Amino acid sequence: MKALLVCEYREGKLLDSSYELVAFADKLGADNVLLLIGSMAEVPRVNSTVYLADAEIYGEYNPDLHKKIVLAAVERENPDYIVFGHSSWGWDLAPRVATALRAGQVSEVVDIVDGQFVAGICNAKLRRTVTPKTDTVVLTIQSGAFNFDSTRQGTPLVERIELSEVIPSLEFIGYEPSEAKSVDLTRSEVIVSIGRGVGKKENVAVISALARALGGELGASRPAVDAGWVEHCQQIGATGQTVSPRLYIACGISGAIQHLVGMRESDFVFAINKDRDAPIAEVADVLVVADIMQIVPELTAKFLKTENTFRQAG
Amino acid sequence: MKILVCIKQVPDMESQFIINSQGNWFDENNLSFRMNEYDEYAVEQAVRLKEQLGGDPDITALSIGSGRVVDVLRKALAFGCDRGVHIVDPDSCAKDPWQIASMIAAFAQTEGFDLIFTGMQSQDRGSAQVGVIVAELLGISCVTTLIGFAYDNGVITVKRELEGGVKGVLKLKTPALVTCQLGLNVPRYPTLPNILKAKKKQLVAIPVGDMPHVRELTATCTIYRPRKKAGGLILEGDVGIVADRLMGILKECTMVMK
Ligand SMILES: Cc1cc2nc3c(=O)[nH]c(=O)nc-3n(C[C@H](O)[C@H](O)[C@H](O)COP(=O)(O)OP(=O)(O)OC[C@H]3O[C@@H](n4cnc5c(N)ncnc54)[C@H](O)[C@@H]3O)c2cc1C
Numbered sequence: 001m002k003a004l005l006v007c008e009y010r011e012g013k014l015l016d017s018s019y020e021l022v023a024f025a026d027k028l029g030a031d032n033v034l035l036l037i038g039s040m041a042e043v044p045r046v047n048s049t050v051y052l053a054d055a056e057i058y059g060e061y062n063p064d065l066h067k068k069i070v071l072a073a074v075e076r077e078n079p080d081y082i083v084f085g086h087s088s089w090g091w092d093l094a095p096r097v098a099t100a101l102r103a104g105q106v107s108e109v110v111d112i113v114d115g116q117f118v119a120g121i122c123n124a125k126l127r128r129t130v131t132p133k134t135d136t137v138v139l140t141i142q143s144g145a146f147n148f149d150s151t152r153q154g155t156p157l158v159e160r161i162e163l164s165e166v167i168p169s170l171e172f173i174g175y176e177p178s179e180a181k182s183v184d185l186t187r188s189e190v191i192v193s194i195g196r197g198v199g200k201k202e203n204v205a206v207i208s209a210l211a212r213a214l215g216g217e218l219g220a221s222r223p224a225v226d227a228g229w230v231e232h233c234q235q236i237g238a239t240g241q242t243v244s245p246r247l248y249i250a251c252g253i254s255g256a257i258q259h260l261v262g263m264r265e266s267d268f269v270f271a272i273n274k275d276r277d278a279p280i281a282e283v284a285d286v287l288v289v290a291d292i293m294q295i296v297p298e299l300t301a302k303f304l305k306t307e308n309t310f311r312q313a314g
Numbered sequence: 315m316k317i318l319v320c321i322k323q324v325p326d327m328e329s330q331f332i333i334n335s336q337g338n339w340f341d342e343n344n345l346s347f348r349m350n351e352y353d354e355y356a357v358e359q360a361v362r363l364k365e366q367l368g369g370d371p372d373i374t375a376l377s378i379g380s381g382r383v384v385d386v387l388r389k390a391l392a393f394g395c396d397r398g399v400h401i402v403d404p405d406s407c408a409k410d411p412w413q414i415a416s417m418i419a420a421f422a423q424t425e426g427f428d429l430i431f432t433g434m435q436s437q438d439r440g441s442a443q444v445g446v447i448v449a450e451l452l453g454i455s456c457v458t459t460l461i462g463f464a465y466d467n468g469v470i471t472v473k474r475e476l477e478g479g480v481k482g483v484l485k486l487k488t489p490a491l492v493t494c495q496l497g498l499n500v501p502r503y504p505t506l507p508n509i510l511k512a513k514k515k516q517l518v519a520i521p522v523g524d525m526p527h528v529r530e531l532t533a534t535c536t537i538y539r540p541r542k543k544a545g546g547l548i549l550e551g552d553v554g555i556v557a558d559r560l561m562g563i564l565k566e567c568t569m570v571m572k
Binding site: 126128131226232275281284287 | 441
């Protein structure tokens with residue numbers, strides 16, 4: 001069994017997620033060969049063959065060309081599995097490769113159980129096992145689901161891969177950096193985050209009062225940012241900040257994976273949600289099944305009261 | 315200009331899901347359904363383009379599914395789409411992305427759309443495949459995960475959302491397919507007059523038997539609930555008592571209270 005692992009490279013750098021593909025192939029029990037569209041200096045340190053296509057020529061995001069490069073590597077290696085990270089690059093490219101090969105694709109795999117692939121459905125409230133029905137299978141892997149031992153080092157065998165001319169249909173203009181952060185949550189010890197469950201902008205004050213009482217900062221899930229309740233720099237998750245406070249309180253946040261990747265390193269997680277099946281329970285040390293607008297003011301009041309008692313006593 | 319918007323009806327994610335007796339999907343009874351969140355951005359963007367071009371583009375909204383999906387088609391018409399096409403398929407939820415995309419591509423092939431909008435993924439399956447497969451089958455350009463869209467004379471400039479807040483800027487020409495990400499625009503609330511107007515718009519039903527059938531490339535075997543955090547505590551009931559327990563836990567487990 002052989003897996004072709006398609007590494008990811010952006011703005012001149014190999015992304016660490018590429019090593020997660022190796023961890024995945026190990027778990028699958030497959031031999032692996034890698035493909036990097038990048039530079040020689042960034043070739044992953046593994047004891048495998050690495051096909052290298054030059055990003056100077058083929059671009060950093062160029063799906064037409066990248067599809068052709070992956071297909072060229074597939075032709076040489078004839079792998080059983082072609083594996084990508086489930087990222088803006090991987091989910092864009094994988095279905096193109098799968099369609100060209102008429103291969104079945106399983107997206108955002110989180111585990112392998114008895115030879116079946118496990119993926120989330122319904123915003124991760126449920127899981128499903130999937131069996132591919134084709135000889136060649138395309139997979140995208142959820143970021144963080146397969147951990148790589150970063151102390152492992154190896155010596156790759158590099159083979160160049162080149163294409164005869166292909167005319168791309170997209171013109172890549174460039175990258176736009178993320179907005180400057182006026183709030184840096186990465187150092188906060190306490191973060192209280194709001195999600196769509198907060199309901200409306202007027203309710204945000206209730207949650208920020210708790211954050212203030214605890215000496216913490218206010219964070220948010222994406223819908224709270226998209227709705228304009230708070231600034232983008234307060235967004236936590238895949239497309240926001242990654243935080244690891246001592247205490248994280250999630251208020252009305254369901255726990256979609258794109259949010260969890262930004263906060264699951266927190267020491268202690270409280271989740272307040274009226275739905276006891278909300279997937280945030282997968283990372284919560286304490287799940288409070290309640291309406292935020294009822295429990296949060298109560299908690300803030302109790303907290304301030306104890307603090308005052310302390311102060312008066314001291 | 316001809317535009318196609320592909321929409322899916324999905325369960326409300328706050329619903330209580332019950333696994334069906336075969337154990338391979340969820341039971342549809344007692345669920346409420348709505349338009350896939352990502353598709354709302356797709357419909358809105360298509361309608362905005364129509365408005366920008368003085369009403370010239372003709373927008374078809376397409377949905378595949380059982381009788382209930384007519385609701386989301388009506389909603390798309392109330393947004394401002396011109397006609398709805400319903401591929402009537404009671405088994406659509408058992409079909410894989412390849413089968414769904416093959417039907418959409420077959421429909422689009424006969425119509426020759428200049429621009430196709432889809433959501434970047436569905437909230438229930440979350441495969442993020444259908445849009446891209448449709449584009450590949452049609453042999454047209456495709457960009458995914460849009461948070462910015464501008465159209466000028468056959469040239470589309472888009473912003474893709476990448477990880478960590480970085481964006482990629484690209485240009486492409488029609489015919490093209492784009493997949494829409496949350497935050498691309500602010501979807502409107504259909505007004506009452508538009509809802510009434512939508513009732514008079516054309517809604518065509520095509521039986522799934524009239525569409526070409528392809529075999530599935532992947533199959534869902536079982537579904538189950540993920541485990542909650544090991545050792546995680548669940549508190550519920552009287553708010554005052556729960557708040558007291560939380561205070562105790564805050565003291566014991568965290569550094570917040572000194
Ligand atoms: C490529 C990509 C990148 C993304 N990046 C991010 C990211 O960086 N960060 C991010 O957060 N998301 C991100 N998302 C979106 C993510 O998939 C989810 O849609 C989002 O996290 C959901 O936010 P939410 O939990 O606030 O809302 P919902 O999922 O709508 O959840 C609301 C929750 O509130 C609960 N609730 C409702 N009312 C109450 C009440 N009165 N009291 C208590 N509980 C209540 C509900 O039970 C529900 O669980 C991304 C998505 C994609 C596709």
